[in-house]
Amino acid sequence: MNPAPLTAPQDGLAFIKGHGTLNDFVILPDDNAEVDLDENLVRALCDRRAGIGADGVLRIATAGALVERGVLTVLPEGVDDDDWFMDYRNADGSTAEMCGNGVRVFAHALVSTGRAGVGRIPIGTRSGPRPAEILEHDGNHAVVRVDMGEPGLLGVSSVDLGGRVYAGLAVDMGNPHLACIVPGLGAAALRDLPVHEAPVYDTGFFPGGVNVEIATPLTDGRVSMRVHERGSGETMSCGTGIVATAVAALADAGEAMGEVVVEVPGGEIEVSLTEGGSALTGPSAIVAEGWFRRSGATPRPEASRSEL
Numbered sequence: 001m002n003p004a005p006l007t008a009p010q011d012g013l014a015f016i017k018g019h020g021t022l023n024d025f026v027i028l029p030d031d032n033a034e035v036d037l038d039e040n041l042v043r044a045l046c047d048r049r050a051g052i053g054a055d056g057v058l059r060i061a062t063a064g065a066l067v068e069r070g071v072l073t074v075l076p077e078g079v080d081d082d083d084w085f086m087d088y089r090n091a092d093g094s095t096a097e098m099c100g101n102g103v104r105v106f107a108h109a110l111v112s113t114g115r116a117g118v119g120r121i122p123i124g125t126r127s128g129p130r131p132a133e134i135l136e137h138d139g140n141h142a143v144v145r146v147d148m149g150e151p152g153l154l155g156v157s158s159v160d161l162g163g164r165v166y167a168g169l170a171v172d173m174g175n176p177h178l179a180c181i182v183p184g185l186g187a188a189a190l191r192d193l194p195v196h197e198a199p200v201y202d203t204g205f206f207p208g209g210v211n212v213e214i215a216t217p218l219t220d221g222r223v224s225m226r227v228h229e230r231g232s233g234e235t236m237s238c239g240t241g242i243v244a245t246a247v248a249a250l251a252d253a254g255e256a257m258g259e260v261v262v263e264v265p266g267g268e269i270e271v272s273l274t275e276g277g278s279a280l281t282g283p284s285a286i287v288a289e290g291w292f293r294r295s296g297a298t299p300r301p302e303a304s305r306s307e308l
């Protein structure tokens with residue numbers, strides 16, 4: 001008997017799987033925004049046991065199509081109708097304004113699917129334009145630099161993570177962050193902290209939730225960081241959180257600008273902070289493509305929800 005070759009199933013949703021320093025994404029090429037990307041579908045795609053598994057979903061669509069379909073109410077300032085737009089969703093189905101690792105992988109996917117050429121690529125996000133430049137490209141691997149815009153300094157706050165309270169700098173990277181530089185913390189001790197536990201933060205300060213970074217102080221231009229992301233739990237890397245951490249680590253050292261290498265469990269990323277701007281440079285990998293069978297998606301029993 002000849003086994004049937006793989007063909008697109010009738011209810012198949014084409015996907016690409018990629019990651020940036022192990023912050024992983026299901027990428028949905030959906031230029032005209034035809035897919036009804038509701039919370040249940042996002043959760044099913046991101047489910048690490050019953051789905052493909054990812055920290056988030058990146059839908060590729062034009063900004064104009066997302067407005068036409070009502071996914072966006074208005075175009076963010078500086079984003080044009082024809083721009084590719086990164087419609088980002090967290091693993092729990094919530095929407096976020098920005099994802100720094102996501103923009104690198106998104107730009108890489110645009111190039112590898114022929115939607116853009118290498119060079120500077122305009123990319124729209126809910127927090128405005130985040131142009132990316134492919135610095136190296138070798139099929140499934142790329143090095144991408146993203147213009148991350150000007151970090152906003154919001155003040156100081158604190159968070160309880162695993163029973164210990166940390167003070168941090170609140171940084172707006174389009175999405176909210178609390179970057180906590182812990183005096184005397186070394187990389188080995190950071191590895192032992194219970195960053196997977198749900199952070200207890202000031203909901204008055206962060207009414208829409210917050211991403212929490214715990215990091216070592218700046219030493220020779222480097223810091224180590226771990227992150228608990230809003231809507232995804234602990235991840236191996238977070239691009240916006242990496243820039244927020246660089247801002248906080250430099251501030252802690254009495255500086256406002258400079259270059260910082262941030263080590264995360266998933267690898268290393270370079271951050272450049274300049275007058276009124278920031279950039280993130282790091283790798284992207286594309287590892288798979290295929291079809292997600294929508295009718296095969298299995299709702300999770302309530303008892304297993306904490307794993308999402």
Ligand SMILES: N[C@@H](CCC[C@H](N)C(=O)O)C(=O)O
Nearest residue numbers: 096099100101175238239240
């Ligand atoms: N992993 C991302 C950030 C994704 C969004 C975040 N969880 C939020 O809800 O704000 C990154 O690389 O920046």
